Amino acid sequence: MLRTILLTGLILAIAIGGGAASVQYALDRFGGFGALEVGQWNAYPAAGTPDSDPYAKAHGARNGALALGAAEGLIFQANRDRQGRALDRRCTYHISGATPPARFWTLYAADRSLHPLPPEPGMLPALHSRQILRDEDGSFTITVSPKAQPGNWLPVPGSGPFVLIMTFYDTPVASSSGLSDLVMPRASLVAEEAGCHG
Incomplete structure (x- = not known):
């Protein structure tokens, strides 16, 4: 009897425990179905629309993310370089190329939970x-790069992996008519600092 109760x-x-762990993983790491992949970047065009799947809705609700509507814009994420390695804050990368047409876009670095990295004093x-x-x-x-650079510089303080978040506002990319011949900039490793990918 006691053995049956313990078993x-x-x-x-x-x-x-397994169910809770799988839910935690899904909410932290899985953005939903219907991902749009362009090179190293991916986006979820259905996020914030009535067609959004339950996983995407739960992910957004848990992280407090306010999804853009289809007519407002589209958010792209990249967590690997051109060689397929995870982006590391101790490395230096070049984001180069061109972007899809948009009235305005932003680029920032975030942790794996997509929370923006806290800036250090004096850093944008x-x-x-x-x-x-x-x-x-x-x-x-x-x-x-973690070190100051000439020209266009996006600082990534601290250590560990990070994700690049590029958001396009008022862009045809957010509609199905803008998905053909979509071009995104490339993230390439250019220098390995001490501890990079270590």
Whole structure:
């Protein structure tokens, strides 16, 4: 009798613990179905719309994220470089190329839970399309690094992995008509500081 009670308790503990862990993982790491992938970047065009799936709604509700409507814009995320390695705050990267047409865009670094990295004193926590230096053809290069860099610099303080968040406002990309021939900038590793990918 006691053995049956203990066995039942153990099974319930495993079931409840495993279920809670899977829910935690889904809410922290899984953004939902219907991802739009462009190179290293992915977005969820249905987020914030009535067509959004339950996972995306739960993820947004738990993180307190306010999703953009389809007519407002689209949020892209990148957590790996061109070689497929996780982005590391101790490394230096170049974000280079061009962006889809948009009235305005922003770029910032976040942790794996998509919370913005806390800026250090004197550092800008984000960049936007109206402040960056561009080449003659309209392309640009942004250096993402823990150390100060000339030109367009996005600081990433601390250590550990991070995610790049690029948000486009008032853009045709947010509608299905803007998804063809979509081009996003590339994130490439250019320097390995001490402890980079260590």
